[in-house]
Amino acid sequence: MTLVIDDVRRIVATTLQLGARGGSMSSATPLLGAIPELDSMAVVSLITALEEQFEISVEDDEIGAETFETLGSLAAFVEQKMAN
Amino acid sequence: MADRHGQLEPFYLSVEPGARFCLLHLPPSGVALRGGILYVHPFAEEMNKARRMAAAQARRFAQTGYAVLQMDLLGCGDSGGELRDATVSGWCRDLQVAADWMLGRGYGPLRVWGLRFGALVASHWVSTYGNDIDGLVLWQPVASGDTHLTQFLRISVAGDMLASGTAGGGAGALRKRLAAGETLEVAGYEINSTLASEMNALRLADIPPSGLAVDWFEVVPEAGSVAPASARVVEQWQHAGMRVRYEVVTGEPFWTTVEIVDCPALLEATTRASSEGWKQDTASRA
Numbered sequence: 385m386t387l388v389i390d391d392v393r394r395i396v397a398t399t400l401q402l403g404a405r406g407g408s409m410s411s412a413t414p415l416l417g418a419i420p421e422l423d424s425m426a427v428v429s430l431i432t433a434l435e436e437q438f439e440i441s442v443e444d445d446e447i448g449a450e451t452f453e454t455l456g457s458l459a460a461f462v463e464q465k466m467a468n
Numbered sequence: 469m470a471d472r473h474g475q476l477e478p479f480y481l482s483v484e485p486g487a488r489f490c491l492l493h494l495p496p497s498g499v500a501l502r503g504g505i506l507y508v509h510p511f512a513e514e515m516n517k518a519r520r521m522a523a524a525q526a527r528r529f530a531q532t533g534y535a536v537l538q539m540d541l542l543g544c545g546d547s548g549g550e551l552r553d554a555t556v557s558g559w560c561r562d563l564q565v566a567a568d569w570m571l572g573r574g575y576g577p578l579r580v581w582g583l584r585f586g587a588l589v590a591s592h593w594v595s596t597y598g599n600d601i602d603g604l605v606l607w608q609p610v611a612s613g614d615t616h617l618t619q620f621l622r623i624s625v626a627g628d629m630l631a632s633g634t635a636g637g638g639a640g641a642l643r644k645r646l647a648a649g650e651t652l653e654v655a656g657y658e659i660n661s662t663l664a665s666e667m668n669a670l671r672l673a674d675i676p677p678s679g680l681a682v683d684w685f686e687v688v689p690e691a692g693s694v695a696p697a698s699a700r701v702v703e704q705w706q707h708a709g710m711r712v713r714y715e716v717v718t719g720e721p722f723w724t725t726v727e728i729v730d731c732p733a734l735l736e737a738t739t740r741a742s743s744e745g746w747k748q749d750t751a752s753r754a
Contacts, residue, residue, distance in 0.1 A: 398680050398689060401726050416630070425513060425655065427626035432619055444638025447622070447629050456705050 388438075388466070389459040396435055396455065400429045411456030416449055428453065440465040478699030479650045483565045486548030490566070491523075491538040502533035503602070506566055508586035508593075511594075512620060512657045512702040514723040515544060518583055521638035521730060523723050524579075535575040539566045552658035554652050556666035560593040567600060573588045581605035584723050585616055588670050595675045603681040603723065605738065608723065613670030617643075624654045682712045683741050687719045687731055713741065 389411055397406025400421040415422060422430075431442050441464065451461045475494040478495030480487035495501055505544045509515045526536040541559045543551035546594060563580075570578055579602055582590030594601050610616045621639040628636040642652060646664040682705065686698055719731035 385533075399725075400533070401729075424623050424627035424630055425724055427629070428619055429721075431622065432724075444622070444625055444640060447625055447638070449629055451628075451632035453718045 388456065391437065392434070392462055393455060395433050396430065396458070399433050400426055403427040409455050411454065411459065414455050415454060415456045415458065416452045422452075432461060436463055437465055475554065481565060481569060481718065484540070485553075485561050486542075488542065488548070488562055488566075489525070489540040493526045493536040493538075495530050495533050499533050501535060501563035503577045503579065504535045504537065504570045505529050505579050505581050505605070506563065507536060507538045508580060508582035509538070509615065510584035510586050510723055512585050513655065515586075516570065517725065517728060520728055521734070522583065525735055525738055528660065528735060529581075529742055532739060532743045535573075536581075536740065537575075539563075539565055542722040549591070551576070552660055553635065555660070555662045556592070556670070559589055560596070563590075564597060571600060575598075577602040579603040579605055580605070582608040582609065583612070585610045585667075588613060588672055589596070590659060591672060591675045591677055592670055594677045597674075598677060598680065601677075601680065603676055603683065605742075606682065606684045606754060607738075608687055608721075609672055609684070609698070611672045611701055612616050613667035617664060618629070619666045620657075620659075621652075621654060621672055622638065624652075627655070639729060673701045673704055676708045676710050678708075678710070680710070682710055683738075684712055684714045685722060685738060686695040686714075686716045688716055688736055689718070689720070691718050691726065715741070 393406065393409050396409070396415070398404070400419060402419070402421070427447070430446065433439065435442055442465070444462070450457060452458055477494070479490055479492070481490050502650040507526065509522065510518055522538060526538055527535045538723065539562060540547035541554070541562050543554040544548040545682070567578060570576070578600060580590045580594055582588070582604070584607070587606040589610070591606070592606060594604060617622070618639050621642045624642060625636065626640050646652060646661045649661045651658055651660045684702060686696075700713055705712050715737050715739050717731070717733035719733050720729045722729045722731050
């Protein structure tokens with residue numbers, strides 16, 4: 385069974401086309417402000433990909449900087465959505 | 469300008485207000501004309517991301533004997549007019565002029581090929597104009613205009629988050645402004661309240677294109693996965709007696725990736741269907 389963080393890392397890497405940079409991301413890797421590819425359209429693509437892959441529904445008020453701060457915070461958010 | 473596969477003719481087609489930019493791909497000399505295909509492009513930025521793939525598929529269709537018309541709808545691409553004046557009903561009028569032009573030039577029987585939101589608009593338009601259309605080719609169709617609009621408005625929400633760390637009022641607040649008749653600008657695209665309400669009302673499940681052959685293609689990141697929303701609509705359509713051929717290929721979501729990418733498996737599957745499956749379909753209609 386794969387860990388959520390591994391799936392989230394893969395989705396972030398493929399959505400943003402990070403190539404080799406994707407594989408070296410840990411849960412502490414910062415996302416917002418640290419990855420130039422992560423502009424507003426990429427954030428939406430990323431949310432859409434996460435919604436489709438994990439069959440979750442993200443609310444607008446959940447689109448906050450703390451969710452997208454690091455790979456770990458994004459994975460924790462997905463885990464919490466899946467538990468609900 | 470001629471490309472090495474056949475002829476490519478850029479021209480403007482007059483549709484009030486103004487003119488629409490069109491590209492016509494014709495089969496190379498020596499290849500018999502089998503029919504026409506009218507392309508309906510996606511909404512906003514997805515149209516630009518997908519331009520390369522659309523051109524690649526149009527060339528392949530032309531090589532196998534189809535005349536392909538790519539029209540930039542009102543306010544999109546290289547066409548006249550402003551997006552802030554565009555409506556779904558206006559785009560349907562554009563398509564009607566394009567279809568009449570194709571049929572008038574003898575490029576029938578005519579199929580409509582739509583990508584993403586273009587596939588939804590194509591289905592909606594064909595449901596009212598269906599008599600002159602022989603089939604639909606859907607690439608990764610958007611199942612719900614409402615959801616599509618929400619995702620589009622989220623670009624603005626995400627922009628607020630990047631600027632200030634919070635999402636502001638979210639897509640809900642933007643929808644309220646649209647409903648009140650405002651025109652909103654999102655990521656450089658202006659959408660008016662009529663377009664928004666027309667988008668909200670479009671659902672693929674509601675518009676089975678009666679009597680038409682449908683070739684439906686989905687791109688998934690890994691082999692074996694299926695988009696559940698699409699599978700449901702395909703089932704509904706088949707249940708309603710539609711002839712729906714559904715094929716899933718593996719590749720990248722080229723209509724949304726940061727960098728422009730190709731999806732060779734989709735080109736191969738679509739070209740194969742056009743040169744094999746459609747032949748049988750035409751034969752069975754004869």
